[in-house]
Amino acid sequence: MSASPLAPAWLGYPKDVNQLRAIEWPAGVGRDSEGELSVQGLLVSDLAKEFGTPLFVLDENDFRARAAEFKRAFDTAFDELCGGVDVYYAGKAFLCTEVARWVTEEGLRLDTCSGGELAVAQAAGVPAGNLSLHGNNKSVAEIARAIELGVGRIVVDSLDELERVAVLARNTGTRANVMLRLTPGVHASTHEFIATAHEDQKFGLSIQPGTSGTSAALTAIGFAAKHEWINLLGLHAHIGSQIFEADGFSLAAQKMLAVLSEAKERFEVELPELDLGGGYGIAYTQADEPSTPQLIATQLAEVVKTTCAELGLAVPRISIEPGRAIAGPSTFTLYEVGVRKDVSVEDGVGGTNPRRYVSVNGGMSDNARPVLYDADYTAVLANRVTQSDAIISRVVGKHCESGDIVVRDVYLPEDVSYGDLLAVPATGAYCWALSSNYNYLTRPPVVAVKDGVARLIVRRETESDLLARDMGV
Structure with a gap:
C-alpha cells in the first residue's frame, strides 16, 4: 500500500500503523507486551469494561507534571525580573x-x-x-x-x-x-x-x-x-x-x-x-x-x-x-468501533480513490472542535496491534449530522472492525468542556489514572439525568 491522494499534504503514510507519536500522548501511555494501549500499565480494554465507552482517560501524573512545568519554567525565566x-x-x-x-x-x-x-x-x-x-x-x-x-x-x-x-x-x-x-x-x-x-x-x-x-x-x-x-x-x-x-x-x-x-x-x-x-x-x-x-x-x-x-x-x-497546554495532551478519548463503510471519492481528474469511514459510539457531542474549528485529530487502533496495511480513513460519530467528524484524515489499519477500540489523543481541552446532549446522548465520564490506579472524577450521565429537567415526565 502507499499514500492516498485523498490525504492532506501534512499526513504521511505510516511506516508502522501501530506506532505512537509521543508528543501527542500523555507520558504514561504506551503499548504493553501484547501491543495493547495502556496508561500507567492499565489496559484500555480493562478501562472500557469497567467504565464503558466513550471514555475520557486522563493521566493525572502527566497533567500535574505539565502544570508544574509551566510554573517552574516561567518562575525561572522571570525570577530576577519580577520574582x-x-x-x-x-x-x-x-x-x-x-x-x-x-x-x-x-x-x-x-x-x-x-x-x-x-x-x-x-x-x-x-x-x-x-x-x-x-x-x-x-x-x-x-x-x-x-x-x-x-x-x-x-x-x-x-x-x-x-x-x-x-x-x-x-x-x-x-x-x-x-x-x-x-x-x-x-x-x-x-x-x-x-x-x-x-x-x-x-x-x-x-x-x-x-x-x-x-x-x-x-x-x-x-x-x-x-x-x-x-x-x-x-x-x-x-x-x-x-x-x-x-x-x-x-x-x-x-x-x-x-x-x-x-x-x-x-x-x-x-x-x-x-x-x-x-x-x-x-x-x-x-x-x-x-x-x-x-x-x-x-x-x-x-x-x-x-x-x-x-x-x-x-x-x-x-x-x-x-489551559490547553496542560489539559490537552494529558487526556485521550476511547471509543468503540461500530459500522465501517468504504466509499469511492472522485479525484477531480476522472478517477476515483477509496476512503474508509469508521463510525464510533460518540462524536460531536463529546468533541465539537472539528465541526466548530475544522480541528484535526489523529487516532490509533488501541486494543491490539496488527500487521494489516494502512488505509486512509475518516472517523465519524453517530449523530444525525454529516459534519459529525471526529478525525477527518488518518491512516488506520485495514482490518479495523466492529468492537475494536480506537483512541484519539489530545482531547483533554475543549472536548468534555464543550460536550452536549445532541441526539440525547449522555455525556461521557472522565477517569483519572494516578500511579497506576484509575478512578472516576466525573461520572457518566444517565438517561435519568437527561429526563430530570423534562417537566413533562
Whole structure:
C-alpha cells in the first residue's frame, strides 16, 4: 500500500500503523507486551469494561507534571525580573473539582469564566485570592459574587462592565480587584474564531484611538485608577489559542508595556501587574510542532526586560494563563468501533480513490472542535496491534449530522472492525468542556489514572439525568 491522494499534504503514510507519536500522548501511555494501549500499565480494554465507552482517560501524573512545568519554567525565566510569575490555569479548557485541587496543589491559580466555574472552584476549596473571573458579559450576580468572595481579580472587558463593577463594589463597601483586558491588535496564526486580539470581535478594550482621540483602553485606565472602589491591578491581553511560537506573545508584551508606559505618563500611575494570557499550542497531529514552556518563557522574559528598560518602567508582576497546554495532551478519548463503510471519492481528474469511514459510539457531542474549528485529530487502533496495511480513513460519530467528524484524515489499519477500540489523543481541552446532549446522548465520564490506579472524577450521565429537567415526565 502507499499514500492516498485523498490525504492532506501534512499526513504521511505510516511506516508502522501501530506506532505512537509521543508528543501527542500523555507520558504514561504506551503499548504493553501484547501491543495493547495502556496508561500507567492499565489496559484500555480493562478501562472500557469497567467504565464503558466513550471514555475520557486522563493521566493525572502527566497533567500535574505539565502544570508544574509551566510554573517552574516561567518562575525561572522571570525570577530576577519580577520574582517569578503567577500561573493561572484556564479552567475553561477542562474543569472539575479534582482538577481545581490539582492545580492549586501544584502552585497554580485558577482562571474562571462564569458563576458556574466559580462554584466549582468554591466546592474544591480554592482560596478566593487565587481566583480570577473572566468573561465579556458577566452578569450582575456573577460580579457581585466575585466581589463578595474577594477573588484575586476581576478581568474587566468593557467600559460598560467597569462602571457596573464600580457600582457593585460601592454597594457592598468592598474595593474590587480589577484588571483591564485590552486588544493589542496582534494577529495570531490560528482559526478566526479563536483569535482574540484583533479589533473586530467581542473581547477587550481597544488600544487604538477612538473618535475622541483617546483609546477605550486609556479611558478605562483613567477611570479605574482614580475610582475609590476599584483597586486597579494592571492590564491583561490574550491573543488567541493554539499558538506555536513565542513571537506573537512577545509583540503583545511590547504593545501592552507601551500602554503601561503611557498610563504612567498620563495618569501618574504605575500599574504593578501584566497578564500575557495563554493560548500555547499542542500537538494534535503530525503537522504540529509546539514550542516548550522553557523556550517561550525565556524569549518573553528577554522581551519584557528589554522593553521595560527602554520605556523606563519597573518590570510588572507577570501572569499567564495556560489551559490547553496542560489539559490537552494529558487526556485521550476511547471509543468503540461500530459500522465501517468504504466509499469511492472522485479525484477531480476522472478517477476515483477509496476512503474508509469508521463510525464510533460518540462524536460531536463529546468533541465539537472539528465541526466548530475544522480541528484535526489523529487516532490509533488501541486494543491490539496488527500487521494489516494502512488505509486512509475518516472517523465519524453517530449523530444525525454529516459534519459529525471526529478525525477527518488518518491512516488506520485495514482490518479495523466492529468492537475494536480506537483512541484519539489530545482531547483533554475543549472536548468534555464543550460536550452536549445532541441526539440525547449522555455525556461521557472522565477517569483519572494516578500511579497506576484509575478512578472516576466525573461520572457518566444517565438517561435519568437527561429526563430530570423534562417537566413533562
